[in-house]
Amino acid sequence: MNVRVKFLGGAKSVTGSKYLLEIDDKKILIDCGLFQGLKSLRLRNWDTLPVDASTIDAIILTHAHIDHSGYLPRVVKEGFQGPVHCTTATAGLLDIMLLDAAKLQEEEAQFAQKKGYSKHKNPQPLFNTKDAEIALSLLKGHHYQQKEEICPGVMVTFHNAGHILGSSIVELEIHGSTQTKRIIFSGDLGRYDRPILHDPSAINHADILFVESTYGDRRNENEGVEERFAEIINQALDRDGCLLIPAFAIGRTQLLLHYIKTFMEEGKIPKVPVYVDSPMAISATRLYQDFPTYHKLTSKELSNPSIFDYNQIKYYRSQEASTSLNNLEKKAIIISASGMCTGGRILHHLYHRLQRKNDTILFVGYQAEGTRGRRLLDGEPTSRIFGIDVSVKCNIAHLNGLSAHADRDELLKWLSNFSEPPKMTFIIHGEENSSTAFSQSIKKELDWPNIVIPEYLESFELFQGV
Known part of the structure; x- marks a missing residue:
């Protein structure tokens, strides 16, 4: 079994999270977010997805925030028809969020046309309500700690990430002919000792780790x-x-x-x-x-x-x-x-x-x-x-x-739960300065090898002949 990853978003940016895993002939997309912020990033939302959407077998969402889920109606519009796996609470939030996002897209296109500030004669929404409704019909809700097979030989388990209601750390077990490999996607990690949400779940092993770095270069205000x-x-x-x-x-x-x-x-x-x-x-x-x-x-x-x-x-x-x-x-x-x-x-x-x-x-x-x-x-x-x-x-x-994001110290605290360093760690979902600083902190504080800050559309071979 051969496993590759391609970074379709969330690489040197905090938006547009999309990570394509190719497991032999199967394609699984982890997160499906909209790009936000800089115009150069937002324009990517209008580009054709760098992979044929109809060939994606399944999508897994870490949580409901738009920069992780908001591209779903668009990928449906481009031909995706497979299941979308997430926690039950994430599915509940998406019932609200995707329809709202579609309505905003439609209203903004209409408003731009009415006020004449769009450069397009007939501005169109990125997606519409019908696209969002189809996307919602594809949702498959799961509970925390519930292991499910989503493709032959590929199991998914959702763990609490403590970021928002239903947010998850995604654990993938890939069962090859001779070995089992574990890939962890941190999603957006929350903070410790917050009044409403539980602390992020401790994970102790990963062969490959994808960890966010939104606040990887700073400490949040904690005292007072x-x-x-x-x-x-x-x-x-x-x-x-x-x-x-x-x-x-x-x-x-x-x-x-x-x-x-x-x-x-x-x-x-x-x-x-x-x-x-x-x-x-x-x-x-x-x-x-x-x-x-x-x-x-x-x-x-x-x-x-x-x-x-x-x-x-x-x-x-x-x-x-x-x-x-x-x-x-x-x-x-x-x-x-x-x-x-x-x-x-x-x-x-x-x-x-x-x-x-x-x-x-x-x-x-x-x-x-x-x-x-x-x-x-x-x-x-x-x-x-x-x-x-x-x-x-x-x-x-x-x-x-x-902030609902773990800061540098809290990210390191979460990483310290691993019993041994992953064979490869990808620093994702952070602006370049933040990702670079967090990479240096991991090397200095934890002495982990093989830390990678990927580029947009960069691909890596994760496993061969598993």
Whole structure:
């Protein structure tokens, strides 16, 4: 049995994760994400997939975030018809996320045509609702620790990654004629000792390892992060403005609500209205009740009222309700998606609030290179939204201690569980500087050999004659 890998994304970038395993004549795609951020990356979404989609036998998803799953409707459009394996909670999230992503694609194409800011005469969506519905019909949900055969001689097991609800570390066992080999994909690893999700599962052996490196070059704020969060909220409200928080609908929004409710109950911040303006986040929050084994929250904490229900928290689904928030001038918190300001309702809020000197935009998660969020953090004086350059006069704040990604030390902690070094370790899902720094840390701290930072579209022979 011969095994090869080709990197179709997530190589020297934090988006577009797609890793093609060729096991003799079988093709398995691990993750199927959209590219985001830099235009040069986003344009890859429109390219024909570098492999004939109809020849892919199966897809395995580590989790539901769009940079790992959002290309599914497109690959279906290109001819993929096989099963898509993931955890049951990931399947539940994708029911929400893929339809939302399709709707956004359709709306953005229509809006671009209406406003005339697209260079195309008749702009089209990358995929549509029908493509998303077909993709959803292909999902096969699995529980953690449940071993399943997905191709002859190929077994998959999902382990908890602690990143978002249902996120997984993917373990593949490949049974050859003479040997069994184990390949591990870390997916996106979460943090330790978080209030909602369990710690990432310890893995002790891999012949080949693929490990993410989003924060491989830095340490997150750990000490005093709650106090710092409360301080930023108070500073924003003291300016007699509103606090706008771009947040991923899955995971980050729920963590923010947990902290904000706690702060208000303990008197650390004033009891002001908190508006969750993200239909996806509202739906995702309810899934915590449907999948109780995937998190730490007890049935009591999720009963009526749940920890996500509070007098100050207002959930807004309709477009009309969202638009009404434009009239808020002070003493309110608005949480909206997307977390990197690449699309969704957050764009409308930014359009109205970037110019208000009393308002504050707080970034609480990773901002990929080339995204609007990253450019704002880097001090961009104007931001182009809906074809208009909007002046940035508001206050910009950043708190990375609430990130759902493991930092350098936590990544090394997870790697230290391995009883011996893998024969080859690929550093993936990180910008080049981060991947390079993390590679050096592994060599220095763990003394592992054969560390590889792959290039986009690069291929490697993993096993021959197994």
